[in-house]
Amino acid sequence: MSPQNLDSLTQAVQERFADTPEPRLKEIMVALVKHLHAFARDVRLTEAEWFQGIEYLTAAGQKCTATRQEFILLSDVLGLSMLTVAMNNDKPPGCTEATVFGPFYVPDAPHYENGDDVANGASGQPCLVRGTVRGLGGEAIARATIEVWQADDEGHYDVQKEDLPHAQARGVLYSRADGSFDFKTIVSEAYPIPTDGPVGALLQATRRSPWRPAHLHFMLKAEGYETLITHVFRKECVYMQADPVFGVRESLIADWKLLPDGATLLEFDFVLNPTR
Template sequence: MRNLDEQTITQAVLARNAGTEDRRLHEIMTSLVQHLHAFARETQLTEQEWEKGIEFLTAVGQICTPTRQEFILLSDTLGLSTLVTAQNHKKPAGCTEATVFGPFHVADAPQFDLGANISSGLPGTPWFVKGKVQSADGAPIPHAKIEVWQADDAGFYDVQKPGLEAHHGRAILQANAEGHYQFRTIVPDCYPIPHDGPVGKMLETLNRHPWRPAHLHFMITAPGFQRLVTHVFREGGDYLDSDAVFGVRSSLIAEWVSHESGLDPYGNQIDSQYYTLEFDFILHHA
């Protein structure tokens, strides 16, 4: 293949890729090449602009660490994460909606008993969370695995804090035989996604803010049901209509109820304001 030009290069690349035996890979790469080349033609992309694009992607990769995934932030802020989530998690009405996974989940979160304080000493306003895990027909799902993670009241996750020797504000719990769960933590606040890197510079250049509304992450799994990755957002909170990563769903917004000092939901005296949240999750059969 010689003397290729802007009219013939696309088909040349597609022909070169045609030898793979992985048909799904072939399908994806064919579409990717076609769309990339169409993008360059449509925008009349200059060499200098593509050099800037390569510099940007290089910077995204260079800032990634085991605790910071800039490519997830890029995918999130471009809406690609929400698109992929939405098209892969179509569910019957009534099932809890999925939303973006985000870059702050860890696989080795500590395990806690139901009712435990999963904040692990984080300062903040006490928050008591409970609910149940059930199927679409209302039947309880016993012993579902529930992973929870959150920012603190300053907007930081534990993995963003250098030098910590243990996890804070995250847990693995197991629902009881009736599908109920409960735990104590602190009220998280809204926060900006990490914006000191190339994705942050992109948002600034686009005149976009980096903020996410206050939320609590959940990942719930149970045999015979689809895995659910979702958030619960604070009703009336900031940025619900301008989430930097496009993750808000109306069905995932719930009231975080304020209470004055007195007896907490566990019957213990509490001398400060606290909040409660009750949220049920409805899983879809696999």
């Protein structure tokens, strides 16, 4: 097929979406065809490579479960997740920055009161977390929903473990009237993202590290404010510069201070952006 016919093929495929009633869907599909075809031409994709790609995506789908999302993990390591986050979370200066969601969030986590231990038996060194939730103008946000989740000191989230009788190291609590919150948990440790699936094979083939820097996941919601999905990273972690999912932001790095009683203290204040 000549180069002219190749271009004609791309145009023909794009024209098949001409009657798409939803304008945004039409825009996305036409652009997707354009860039997919351009990629194939740019690298001169062979039939064998195309089929290998199909097998890879099939394997990624087969690896997905209710508690394991291999496609999110693939999007993460390709930087697509973080690119999407950055494009859609252009917040005013002073707001807490967003970062990637990650593949291990699950809904319906147990609810806790301030001061409770959300670790709920997860292994790790004791840690006290406290801070405030405020708006961009400095106003305290009462009853903000604070969801938190993390891995244990072996690098595993509770959903990666079989036959665990209850959730561990994840929970939901609410800010007080003055915007403050606090809870007990365990110290966050660095861990490798799962390497037993197609994403792990990709990292191994490209000689990339799977190690994520130590972090604690947060999702905050409050009426009148944009939802914030973010991490707080542990400052002294050696993997900060090589995060395989590109999620580190300087403003999200914090000191985790050792207390006299042997526990660790993390203090972090969140600033939410008002709904536009």
